[in-house]
Amino acid sequence: MLRGLLAAAFGSVLVATSGAAHATDDVTIGVDFNILGSQVWVAKDKGFFEKNGINADVQPFAFGIDTIDAALTGQLDFGLALDFATTTRLQSGQLKIVSAIIEPEPGFHKLAVSEAIQKPEDLAGKRIGLANGTAQHLVTLSYLKNAGVDPADATIIPLPSLLEIIASLRAGRLDAAFVWGDGVAQASEIPGFRILGDDKPAKVRLYGYISTTKAFAAENPKAVENTLRALAEATDWMDDNFEEAVDIVASHAKSPRDRVKAQMEIQHFTISLKPEQLEGFEKIADFAATNGITKARVEPGDFIDPSFLEAVDPARVSLAK
Template sequence: MKQEELIMKKRMLGLLLTAALVLGVTGCGNTTEKKTTEQAKGSSEELTTEAGETQTVRLGVWTGGIDHYLAVVGTEQGIFQKHGIDLETTEFASGINTIDAIVTGQLDIGMIADFAGVNRIGNTQDNFDSKIIGRYVTATSWGLYVNEDEVKDLSDLAGKGFGTIPGTITDYYAALTYEKAGIAADEQKLVNIDSTQAMLGVVDSGEVVAGWSSGASAKKLEEHGMKKFLTMDDLGISVDAYYVASKDILTEHEDLVEDFLAAIKETEEWITANPEEAAGIVENKIGIPKDQAAANIEASTLLLDFKQDSVDHLDGIKEWAVGAGMFEKDYDIKDFVDTTALGKLFPDAVEN
């Protein structure tokens, strides 16, 4: 195949992946795996090598997500190698699928976003033995998009179609919007959709006059006449994502978890200092257009911590999920967190 055709296909894939990502954290979907190292390791027991050599960490990433950016940039810049890690990256169609792979022993570390994580833990809490080891990104890139002819004040949403993807973070954002607007339950009119294309259809038909979106999907809504009316900052919320580690690597190779987190921290600092160069690496390695990668980096605050604000953030989502009947039994989020490695490296990044 000619080189030009390869590049074009890669760019097209990047555009499709970017569009898919902005639907939000759904916590569902079929698993799509893609190995990005030459060989796979069978279990965490194979992590130990001779002194001075690198050790393999099997990392699962959400294809095209910020965690994917960190993996490819850190590898390209030699940061993981510097910290003694041979990073074996496997791509998945959604972050929640990385947790499934940890449970089945395919991965050592994966990622989970706030809403999907709260929901997964809530529905599997008696058997969920992986642990959150740190938050790596927070963002406020979502917005409420409305038909300005129909919505001039939040109260105008009463009795009018509000698009949402059922069982996802958009349900939560819709609930917070109604709460801010003071709209009673009998005046709330949620319209369930399952894709950006479906959202555009109900917007064009007039069935929906509002919905939360971001990135490429938000741009499409704007092309169909919708305007940003509310930001996440207006609601005092954010979308956060976390690294999750298997029980085996935490109990048997805590030093390797420390090495991984040290490499992530250094990679985040490099991306923050070199956003344009980082976006170029992402385009070359993943296929997401450089301008879109740069916009995603700009919309994200890279950090590595887990403090009380993270507990409060997850608790807020959990309380709503319990009330919405998404799972039956409440739980303490701290029971599913292990910041031992993070605290050893960066004491100020955890609660004392």
């Protein structure tokens, strides 16, 4: 009798243990239609999510900021966006930043100009499109100042997004604007416009992050941890299999493979939290507050939680405690 009870109990333990080993968490992750979310697609297609007990529903959005908004409204569990866009949403008090995902080189934004503009100094007195409250906002103003052009001496025209910038260039309502992603090819095809250069002279370094909400992280800490573990493995795999990674991302992106590859080559994919990333975040928070993009200055460090990534791999976190 005792032997039977012990056998039954042992069998129950095996069943419970087996169930825990194969337990899966359903998560929804937002990416953009371009390359922001490359590791997510790789983790999905190469099985890193499944390996780590994550059933990931990947949902593409037009822009990274849209994924953050979707997370804040409960449509997604995770959103991905550059630090500038993320800063504007920290005012909600609901976000939790769990890792950086890209450390892109400058050069992502390209300056589309009319024939009347031959050099950066010619931007004085011209109509310049500004994607208000985005990284392009900071890049544009920094570029003008570094070119010796006072933004007050140009006509700055705020627009909500890249779509409106391209439409305004086509309609002749703008003389110049920084564009990015598919907008580069679209602007290049507009009669009378060309790409003068990129955003390197702006001397702005941006980073991209994956965020969730405080509520989701509190209720699903293992799902957050395992999602990061899968993305870390995907990132490492991409380092050794870049061309195949390009194939995977290009199969999901709304851009030709050559453009996807060119952009992926300057992204420096990462799953990490570093002091230099936070330093860049702080500068953006200063800019956002000074220029009225946020009502008050936010403290990015208050929203970064390294505990999940530390549980995955302490070596990936070098932020001061």
